[in-house]
Amino acid sequence: MIDLGPHAVFIVWAYLGVAMTVAALVGWTLYDARSTARRLAELEARAPRRAAR
């Protein structure tokens, strides 16, 4: 790792903060996508049976 000089703590926290936020954003986007897709699949599986009654 390179020497980041006397203000290394500011640089490291800036990148850590961005990395953690981006990771949370990607995680939330994927979680939301999967839970919505699962809910849609459940409803679509139930809907044709209801229509056929």
Add this chain to the structure above:
Amino acid sequence: MSIDTTPKQSWWSRIAHPGQFVAWTSPLLWPLTILTAVLFIIGLWFAFFNSPADYQMGDTVRIMYVHVPNAWLSQFVYGVMTVSALGTLVWRHPMADVSMKAAAPLGAMFTALALFTGALWGRPTWGTFWEWDGRMTSTLVLLFIYLGIVALWRAFDDQLRAARIIAVFTLVGAINIPIIKFSVDWWSTLHQPASVFRADGPTMPGSILTPLFVMFFAFTFLFLTLHLKAMHTEVKRRRVMGLQRRMAQGDAA
């Protein structure tokens, strides 16, 4: 008809039909993800291992490689929402309000990151984390606008009605974008004026511009990837709501 089995139509119909939009744009997700990851790897390598310290700011210039892309996205995402708001109000495009809703939380996050990285850059450079000057205050106002839009989307059950109200709010809020852009020219401020996109060219050397541009594209493609995925999710969420409504009506009948 399932969201994945809708018949093939012309490209214009595809992007107007939510199910076709999802089917048509899904193959773009993996290439966009890979491109984003590659750009981040190259950008971070340049940022930490292949770029010099600035002759005045020293190594804190490396914060610029995450600050400027987030600051750019805070305004670009609002631009996307403004065009989408016009799409909702003027053309009643079915995907416009989906785009508007999917972009709002992403824009809020990029704006929060621009403020966070700016504060961490400001402390060693200016001696303060925060100053109530034109650029920082107008960017904070942008964050509040984003959060207001996110809250408004959650406040309405009828998403089509919400879209029109939020589209008007978004267009009114767009006045803040030129204020942010020109705040450094209009008012006395700690923040430096534009140093990349200038009529007389950038004021930085190529060794600093290269990591900046790579990270700029990495974050922009990150937004495009997440926005597209969030749009797909929103289309499916609306289908879920439609099915739930139909089932509830069936139960009531």
